[in-house]
Amino acid sequence: MDPITHAASGAVAMLALRRRPPRAVLVGALAAAAPDIDILFGHDPLTTLLLHRGITHALPAVPLFALLLALPALLLLRGGPSGPMRLSSSEPARWSFPAVWFCMACMVLLHIWLDCITTYGTLIFLPFSADRVRLNGVFIIDLLLTLPLLRAVWRCRASRRRSYQEKLAALTTARLALLWVFFYPLLCVGLNALHTSRITETLRADAARRGAVLEQATVLPDAFAPFFWRVLWQERPQGVPLPGADTLLQPSLPDTGPVVRTAGLDALGRLRTPFSEPQPAMPRAAASLLASRSVEAAAFFDFALLPVLDVLPEDDRNAMLPPEARQWRSYDLRFGSSLDFVRKLMALRPNADIPFQLMLAVEPDARGTPAPVSVRLRFSDSRRDSGWRLPAPPRDAPLLRRLVGLR
Known part of the structure; x- marks a missing residue:
């Protein structure tokens, strides 16, 4: 999720408490946004891909990360009179160190929850597994989720010096907003599961009529979900053998084989746009071979969702290589929209390009097997570009690097 939603969720969680120490709302907002500090340690695209939503978002690391947050937060949350939303004249709120530690852990877990419900993927099982969890419930910026949180924060702060009844109403608003943080995404995840079941049958039947086989379909939230959705799927012609890794040595894109397509869905999960033009899928054999020979390729294909294969544009080609070297690019169609006005807005962003x-x-x-001789990762939105470099072969990383997810 975006930083505003993360911070607002932490503020609402604190405002939902009947008694709290001073500055608790500020501390909650900062703590709920804190796991994204990992973006500062990604000095190039590879480390960004491996570290962002990595160890600071991992469930096994929550106690330690919460401890690191609790040490500075203790100075602000341990004592003092209750905050402005105090509804009684009882003893001032005094939080012990275990209470502050527990509070920080809750803020980190709240952050992890909001990241898991998007399509980017979150490495919540590090360092034991690099599997990404993506529930595909909400768009990366979801006003239906964020605006109720901001309204609750504004109402609670506006009622600081008003009557008891107004303060009580503001407290109720904060608690309802906190429930919304969980109810709304769960509703969207449930709708996604329902839409996936329905559209998969529709696409499978359509593919069969065209002599193709549906291999995989994924429903994604579009802008303004749950009113709009997208479906991303891969299909292949019946009776056509799966392409091998030698596809990468061909002079052009394959004419047959698996393809990836997208389409827009309405609020009921029905098709609302025509199918997109088919794009050749990255052969799985080729992806596995590349991943076994390049850390960059392994990290990218772990992250990608139904990646496609495309000829590298002339402007991006590595001019230092001989003409016979085959140059390609791979990306996925996950980060897009089926809504025309949203695509126009996205095209206005700085460095607008395919994101990853x-x-x-x-x-x-020597055996005639395609071998990567030069690789490059480019993430346009974050302005991170590795430039052309020799592929880094997979190797056993030191223990500390493995613990934080680096390879």
Whole structure:
């Protein structure tokens, strides 16, 4: 989720308490946004891909990360009179260190929850597993989720010096907003599951009529979900053998084989736009081979969702390589929209381009197997570009690097 939603969720969680120490709302907002500090440690696209939503978002690391947050927060939350929303004249709120530690853990878990419900994916099982959890419930910026939280924060702060009844109403608003943080995403995740079941049958039947086989379908939230959704799927012609890794040595894109397409869905999960033009899917055999020879490719394909294969545009080609080297790029169609006005808005963003791209050049090795000789990762929105470099072969990383998710 975006930083505003994270911070607002932490503020609402604190405002939902009947008694709290001073400055608790500010501390809650900062703590709920704190796991995204990992973005500061990604000095290049590879480390950004491995670290963002990584160890600071991992469930096994929550106690330690919460402890690191609790140490500075203790100075602000341990004592003092209750905050402005105090509704009684009882003893001032005094939080012990375990209470502050527990509070910080709750803020971190709240952050993890809001990231898991998006489509980016969150590595919540590090360091034991690099599997990404993505529930595909809400768009990366969801006004239906964020605005009620901001309204609750504004109403609670506006009632600081008003009557008891107004303070009580503001407290109720904060608690309802906190429930909304969980109810609304769960509703969207449930709708996604329902839409996935229905559209999968529709796409499977349509593919069969065209002599194709549906291999995988994923429903994604579009802007203004749950009113609009997208479906991303991969299909292949019946009777056509799966392409192998040698596809990367061909001079052009394959004419047959699996393709990836998208379409827009309405609030009921029905098709509302025509199918997009088919794009050749990255052959699984090729992706596995590249991942076994390049850390960059392995990280990218772990992150990608139904990646496609495309010829690398001339402007991006590695001019230092001989003409016979095959140069490709791979990306997925996850980060987009089926709404025309949203696409126009997205095109206005700085450095507008395909958000996450893996560029690679391959040549045949001694056995005639495609081998990556140069790789490049470019993340346009974050302005991170590795430039062309030799692929880093997979190796056993030191223990500390493995613990934080680096390879």
